[in-house]
Amino acid sequence: MQLTLWTYEGPPHIGAMRVATAMKGLHYVLHAPQGDTYADLLFTMIERRNQRPPVTYTTFQARDLGGDTAELFKTAAREAYERFKPQAMIVGASCTAELIQDDPGGLAAALNLPVPVVALELPAYQRKENWGASETFYQLVRALCMPHVPQPGTTQERDAGTRVRCNVLGPTALGFRHRDDLREVLDLLRRLQVDINVVAPLDATPHDLTRLGEANFNVVLYPEVASQAAQWLLRSFGQAIVKTVPIGVGATREFIREVAALSGADPTELLNDSRARSPWYAKSVDSTYLTGKRVFVFGDATHVVTAARIAAHELGFQVVGLGTYSREFAREVREAAKLYGVEALITDDYLEVEERVAALQPELVLGTQMERHIAKRLGIPCAVISAPMHVQDFPARHAPQMGFEGANVIFDAWVHPLMMGLEEHLLTMFRGDFEFHDGASPSHLGSAARPAPETAHAATIAAAVAEAVETTDVAVAEPVTVAATWTNDAEKELKKIPFFVRGKARRNTEAYAGERGLTPITVETLYDAKAHYSR
C-alpha cells in the first residue's frame, strides 16, 4: 500500500481512454463499476471537449458480483456496437473488474462482432496512465497493421521519385499542448517537403492505422505514448524513427536536421527561421538577470529532459535538480541529470517532490500543477511544463511547446513569473520600502501591495521555522535541529537579503559558522560566509 495525497498519473485505463478519445471511429467498452464514469469529465471539463469520450462502461454493482457480470459486459459491448457502429473496438477492465476476472477479450470475441476487437490487458495495480496509453496504442497499431506487414526478406515497394512520407505518432486527447505541438510539427515537416501519411492517435481512424506501414519513417512526438508502437513499426516495416523531440530552439534545429537527412531537403532556410525570437530575447541585455537562476524541473520524462536543456543552454539558468514521475523513462532522465551534475529524483510521491523543492530552495520551479502548489506554498515562482492536466493547460490561444513558436511560448511562460531585471535590483537595494516586503509578488503579476507586517526584532530561528511551517500549511521542513543563534543585528541584516535567496543564505551562513564553531552569528559572520560561498 502506498499513501498518496495527489497522483501524477491516473490508472492505465485512463491512458487507453486518451487514445480512444483522440481517435475517430473507435469505441472502448470498459468493464467497470459505477463511479468510473468520472473519467468522462477529464475530457469534457478539463479539456472542454464537445463530445463524450467514446467509452461504454458496464456499471456493475455489488449485487451483480458472483452473478451475471459477464453477461452485463456482453450486453454492453453488443449495444455499444449497435449504437455507435465503430470501425474497431477496444475492450478491457478497470481496476475492480480486473479483480473479478471476467476476461472482456474472450467475452467480446464470443460476440463475433463484424469489426476488429482489440483486447487490452492493463494491469491496474502495477501500471499507470502513460503506460496504458502506450500499450493501447501499440496493441491497436499491431492488430490493425499486422495483415500488411511484409514477409521477412521482402522489402517494401516504394515508388521512386515520389515525395517522402512520414507518420506523426503520439498526440492524444488530454495531452499537454498536443494539439498545438502538432500544428507546429506538421508545419516543419511540410517545409521540409515531407508528406504526412498518418497522424495518430489524434484524429486518426482505425482504418488510417492500417496504412501506417506506407510511410517512410515515423516521427515520435511523445515517447511516453508512441515509442513502443514506433519500435514495432521499425521491426515490421523498417521505418526509421525520428527521436528528437523538438522542444526548445536547439532541439528544434536538431529535429530539422534529422528530418532533412531523411527527406533530402535543404534545411538551411528553416534552421534560420526568423520566427525563432527566443534566442534573441535570451541574448537581449534585459535577460542578463536570468543568469544562473536556480531552477528545479519535474514532470513527465520528455518535458523534463527538454526543459532542462532549454533552461541550461537557452536561458542560462542553473539546473539544481530534476526528476520525473515517468518510471518507464527513469534511465533517460538519469542520463539527462548527469549533464547538469545533479541526481535525478524518480518518484511519483508528491511528498518526496515537495521535500526536495523545500531543500533545494530554487528560484524557479518548472513542474506540473502539483509543483505549482508546492511552489506557491514555498513562495517560489513556477511555470507548468507537463501533465497532469489542468483546465488552465488548455489555453484558447495557440500555445505550443514544440518548434520555434513553442520556444517563444516557453520563453514567455518561464520568464513571466520571475522578477523583472531592474525590479529585482531595486528590491535588493531598498529592502526597507514597505512595498518590497517578503509577501510582495512581482509588480507585473498584479497583486496589490500590502504593508509588511511588523517584524519582531529578536527573531529566533525557532520562530522563523515556525512561521515557515505555518505559512506553508504543511510540515515540509523538518524543524532544524541545529541550535545556531544569531545576534539581533545579524538577523536584521539577513532580512535585507531578498527573501527568495534568504533561506539559502541562512543555511549557508549557519553551515559556515557551524564548521568553524562561530557562535553567535554576527553581521561579520554573515558577510564572511557570503564571501566564502560567492561564485
Add this chain to the structure above:
Amino acid sequence: MNGRVIELQSAAADGCASAPVLRERGQREVFCGLTGIVWLHRKIQDAFFLVIGSRTCAHLIQSAAGVMIFAEPRFATAIIDERDLAGLADAQDELDRVVARLLERRSDIRTLFLVGSCPSEVIKLDLSRAALRLSQRFAPQVRVLNYSGSGIETTFTQGEDACLASLVPGLPAEPAGAAPSLVVVGALADVVEDQFARLLAQIGITRVGFLPARRSDAMPAVGPNTRYLLAQPFLADTARALEQRGARRIAAPFPLGVEGTSRWLEAAAAAFGTDAQTVGVVTQAARTRATAALQRQRSVLEGKSIFFFPDSQLEPPLARFLSRELGMRLTEVGTPYLHREHLAEELALLPAEARLSEGQHVEKQLDRCRVAQPDIVVCGLGLANPLEAEGLTTKWAIELVFTPIQGYEQAADLAELFARPLRRRELLAA
C-alpha cells in the same frame, strides 16, 4: 431510437405519490460514494478520510475536487498494489503502517475514516476490524471509523449517508429522561446551519444538534427522546442507525425554497408542540425577503422546461421547488435512487405531469432528453459540455451539492443557479 414513451397519468390529487416510475439499468453517469469526501472533509474540520483503494479512486477524488485544493487536503488514498493482492504483504499490517505515518504527519486529526472502495470490497478487506484495532491503538487521541464509499454499493451522495451512519453508534447517549432534543441530519454549509440554529431557537427548540458537527467532540447526543429531522434526502442508512438508537424521524419535505423551508420548520415545531402560527411569526421577515428575491428569478425561469439526469437524489425536492415556486415545467425527473418513505411529502407536492425515473441507462436517457428538448438540463460534468455543444442549456448538478442552497436566505441563490445558464445563453446569443 431507444426512446421509450412513458405512460402519463392524469393529474392526481396526490401529486406524484402514486405515479409510475421508470426504472432503468445500464451505464450510469454518476459518481460513486467516495466523492462525498470532497465536501465532508471540509465540513468535519478535524476528520481525515483515508480511502483504501486503487489509483482510480485517488484519481477520481482528485478530479472530482475539480482543481487541486490549495491547502493540504484532509483526505488521501492508500493505494493497494500487487503485493497486497498477491498476499506478499499483509493488507492489515500495511494499513497499520500507512495510518501510523499519516497520523504522525497530522497530529490535529481526531477522527479517521477508513473508507472502503470497490477494490477493497471485492477483495473483502475487513476495514471494520482494522478500525477497531487502530481505534484501540490511537485512543483517546483519535477515533477510527470505517464506511464504504464504493461504487458497487453507493451512488454519489450515498457516501455521505454511509459516513454519517458510521458516526451514529459512537454518538453520546442522551440520558434517560432527558428533555426532548432535535438533531438535524445531513451536511449543511456552516452559514446555513447557523441560520437554522437561530430560527429553531426562535421557534422555541433550544436543544438542537447537527450531524455531522464541525468538530469530532461536538457531535450531538442521541436517545429515546431525540427527534431527528433530515436536511438531505439521501440519508436512508443514517436514519436507520438513528432509529436503532431510539431517535424518531420527523417527516417533512426538504428545506429547499420558501415553501420547503417553511414546511420543514413547521414539522419540527409541531413535533415540539409549537404551532405553525408561531413559526409564521418567527419566519415572517425571512420569508418576505426570500419571496421578493425569488420573483426576480421567476421572470427568467417561469414556463421554462427542465430535465433532470440522476445525480444526488436531490432531484425530487429541487423539481418541487422549481415547479411550485418558480413556475418551471418538469419533463423527466431522474434520480439515482428514490426513497419513497423519506420523499413521501415531496412526491405529494410534485405536479403529476412529472415523469419520475430511477437508476439510469444513460444512452436511452440522452435519447429521451433530445426528444424532450428542454430549456435546461441538469446533469453531471461528463454530459454538460457535450449537451451544450448539441445546443441544450445545462446546469452542473454537482454545484447543487457544493453550494449553500437550503433555507430562506439561500432560496434565491438556488433559483439563480438555474437562471444563470439561461441568462448566459441569452447574453452570448445577443
